[in-house]
Amino acid sequence: MTHELKTGGDRGYLRIASEEAFATREQIDVYLRMVKDGTADKATTSLWGFYATSTSERAQLIMDRLMDLGERRIADMDATGIDKAILSLTSPGVQPMLDVAEAKGILTRANDTLKDACERYPTRFYGMTSIAPQDAEWSAQEIRRGAEELGFKGVMVNSHTQGMYLDEPQFDPILKAIADAGQVLYIHPQSPPDVMIGRMIDAGLDGAVFGFGVETAFHLLRMLTAGVFDRYPTLQVMAGHGCEALPYWLYRTNYMHLAGVRSQRYPAIQPLQHDLFHYMRNNILGTTSGLPFEPAIKLMIDVMGEDRVLYAMDYPYEYVADEVRTHDNLDITAEQKKKLMQTNAERWFKL
Numbered sequence: 001m002t003h004e005l006k007t008g009g010d011r012g013y014l015r016i017a018s019e020e021a022f023a024t025r026e027q028i029d030v031y032l033r034m035v036k037d038g039t040a041d042k043a044t045t046s047l048w049g050f051y052a053t054s055t056s057e058r059a060q061l062i063m064d065r066l067m068d069l070g071e072r073r074i075a076d077m078d079a080t081g082i083d084k085a086i087l088s089l090t091s092p093g094v095q096p097m098l099d100v101a102e103a104k105g106i107l108t109r110a111n112d113t114l115k116d117a118c119e120r121y122p123t124r125f126y127g128m129t130s131i132a133p134q135d136a137e138w139s140a141q142e143i144r145r146g147a148e149e150l151g152f153k154g155v156m157v158n159s160h161t162q163g164m165y166l167d168e169p170q171f172d173p174i175l176k177a178i179a180d181a182g183q184v185l186y187i188h189p190q191s192p193p194d195v196m197i198g199r200m201i202d203a204g205l206d207g208a209v210f211g212f213g214v215e216t217a218f219h220l221l222r223m224l225t226a227g228v229f230d231r232y233p234t235l236q237v238m239a240g241h242g243c244e245a246l247p248y249w250l251y252r253t254n255y256m257h258l259a260g261v262r263s264q265r266y267p268a269i270q271p272l273q274h275d276l277f278h279y280m281r282n283n284i285l286g287t288t289s290g291l292p293f294e295p296a297i298k299l300m301i302d303v304m305g306e307d308r309v310l311y312a313m314d315y316p317y318e319y320v321a322d323e324v325r326t327h328d329n330l331d332i333t334a335e336q337k338k339k340l341m342q343t344n345a346e347r348w349f350k351l
């Protein structure tokens with residue numbers, strides 16, 4: 001099944017990768033300081049205590065590639081036929097940082113760095129605005145700056161912020177600013193907060209292998225069941241990794257949600273304007289980051305609709321040429337494939 005991977009649309013579509021990460025040195029240095037002085041949460045200690053200090057080949061390659069917003073990244077994109085990348089500051093951004101002023105400074109400089117890179121490679125790179133939900137009003141301003149001054153195409157949040165979730169009232173200025181800007185909110189995983197991570201670490205299952213998906217699916221479900229999309233009916237929330245398995249669970253989640261509403265078992269579970277199927281087909285978008293797996297991609301298309309599923313590579317964490325070929329070889333229609341690889345990204349990010 002090996003075929004040459006070229007940019008330029010030789011297979012009838014451009015490849016636009018929609019969940020691609022970069023890092024800044026000062027961001028990583030703060031993680032390391034927090035790991036060292038014991039103020040980092042368990043997740044950051046497990047994840048960045050490893051990647052930022054390990055001498056393993058995987059960790060070194062990832063660190064080098066994360067820091068590059070220039071020729072190396074472009075060469076890697078060329079080598080795997082990626083025409084355009086939608087870039088965002090790597091998880092967990094500044095969200096675990098306890099010094100909020102420091103977090104905002106690092107974030108402002110990271111957003112500016114990304115803007116400069118997008119200006120250097122205007123046909124290859126697009127950016128998403130990263131925020132510091134610890135300060136929701138400030139983040140709303142940064143969302144507006146990203147959309148109006150930096151030319152960014154969406155907003156990136158790395159799931160929970162120190163154990164708090166975007167459906168909670170203190171974060172409403174963030175949701176409102178995103179809805180007002182008409183931009184997509186991408187909810188990227190990070191490892192679970194200390195109250196959830198528990199025995200996942202000793203099992204080695206706290207990170208991208210499992211904990212990421214569980215925590216992020218929980219976040220998305222909270223937003224659905226708390227009625228965020230009744231408050232903001234036009235808001236579009238994107239999630240990676242097969243939409244964090246929500247399409248697979250949807251029948252049961254919806255059934256049990258309705259049962260919970262009928263039985264009035266929980267104060268938090270109140271009637272919504274629609275069932276969960278409706279929101280999954282009107283407010284949620286999914287990408288294939290980390291999940292180049294035909295049954296999962298087809299399930300997403302079946303459940304969410306062919307206009308709501310987008311390609312992502314998950315560079316540099318998953319930089320695998322054969323995974324691009326897997327997408328090229330998917331047993332779906334040519335029209336669906338063009339939507340998946342190119343036009344859905346153009347539509348939802350307004351490229």
Ligand code: CA
Pocket residue numbers: 019020021188289314317
């Ligand atoms: Ca990722």
